[in-house]
Amino acid sequence: QGQLxxxxxxxxxxxETLSLxxxxxxxxxxxxxxxxxxxxxxxxxxxxxIGKIYYSGSTNYNPSLKSRVTISVDTSKNQFSLKLNSxxxxxTAIYYCARGLSGSYMQIDYWGQGTLVxxxx
Amino acid sequence: xxxMTQSPSSLSASVGDRVTITCRASQSISNYxxxxxxxxxxxxxxxxxxxxxxxxxxPSRFSGSGSGTDFTLTISSLQFEDFxxxxxxxxxxxxxxxxxxxxxxIK
Numbered sequence: 148q149g150q151l152x153x154x155x156x157x158x159x160x161x162x163e164t165l166s167l168x169x170x171x172x173x174x175x176x177x178x179x180x181x182x183x184x185x186x187x188x189x190x191x192x193x194x195x196x197i198g199k200i201y202y203s204g205s206t207n208y209n210p211s212l213k214s215r216v217t218i219s220v221d222t223s224k225n226q227f228s229l230k231l232n233s234x235x236x237x238x239t240a241i242y243y244c245a246r247g248l249s250g251s252y253m254q255i256d257y258w259g260q261g262t263l264v265x266x267x268x
Numbered sequence: 269x270x271x272m273t274q275s276p277s278s279l280s281a282s283v284g285d286r287v288t289i290t291c292r293a294s295q296s297i298s299n300y301x302x303x304x305x306x307x308x309x310x311x312x313x314x315x316x317x318x319x320x321x322x323x324x325x326x327p328s329r330f331s332g333s334g335s336g337t338d339f340t341l342t343i344s345s346l347q348f349e350d351f352x353x354x355x356x357x358x359x360x361x362x363x364x365x366x367x368x369x370x371x372x373x374i375k
Contacts (some may be wrong), residue, residue: 184364193369194312194355207362210269243311252318253359254302258311 149174149257151244159238159266165231169244169259176220176227177202182247183227184255185218187240195240199247200227234266270294270358274367280375287343289370291356296336300360303332303341306369307352315354316341346372 155167169183176183184199198208200218208216212231220227231238241261247253271294281287291301299319304312314323316332319339329344343350351374356367 186366194306194357194366196357196364196366199364209363247359247364248317252300252302252321253364254314254317255304255312255357256314256323258313261311 151259153259153262165234167229171225177222184245185229186243189240239266272367274370278371280373282375285346289341291339293337297358297360299335301339302357304355305352
C-alpha cells in the first residue's frame with residue numbers, strides 16, 4: 148500500500164523557484180518497479196503532467212516545462228523533489244506527486260493528496 | 269509529444285444512463301491508455317489500465333476498450349457516485365500526457 152505526501156511552501160513569489168518534496172511510504176524510490184512523477188492542476192482546470200524520475204536518476208519532462216523543471220530523488224530519505232524556476236502566476240496550481248508502474252502500462256496507481264501552490268507577490 | 273483529445277468536454281446524464289467517453293491519441297499508443305476518475309477536492313483515482321483492465325475494487329459497470337489511437341470509457345448504468353471528471357492518460361511515450369478531461373454532470 149503506497150502513500151505519498153507533498154510538502155513545501157504554499158506561496159512563492161514571481162520569478163522565484165518553486166520547490167516541493169514528496170515523501171514516500173509503503174514503497175521504495177529505489178525500486179525499479181516504479182516511476183515517480185509530478186502532476187499539476189490549475190484551479191478549475193485539467194491535469195498537466197510535469198515529469199518523472201526513475202530510481203536510476205533518469206528523468207523525462209513535459210516539453211513545455213522542460214527548460215524550467217528539475218526532478219531529483221533522495222534514496223536515503225525515500226523522497227523525490229520538484230524544482231520549477233522562474234515561476235509566474237500561470238504556475239499557480241495544485242501539485243500532486245504520484246507513483247507510476249514501470250513494466251506495465253505506466254499507469255499511476257498512487258497519488259499524494261496534492262498541495263496548492265500560489266504564485267503571488 | 270503525443271496529444272490526447274477527449275470528447276465530449278462535458279455531458280449531462282441521468283442515473284441509469286449509459287455513458288460513453290472517447291479519447292483519441294495523435295499517434296498510435298498501442299494499448300498504453302489509462303483512465304482516471306476525479307471528484308472535487310480529491311486526487312484522481314485509477315479506474316482502468318492498459319485500455320481495458322479494470323482495477324481492483326472498481327465497479328464492473330465501468331469498462332474500457334480500444335487500441336492504437338481510439339479509446340472508449342463506458343459506464344453502463346450511471347450511478348450517483350459516478351458524477352465526476354474523467355481523464356485519459358497515455359503511457360506509451362517517455363513523456364506522458366493527459367486528455368483535457370470530461371465532466372459528467374447530473375441532468
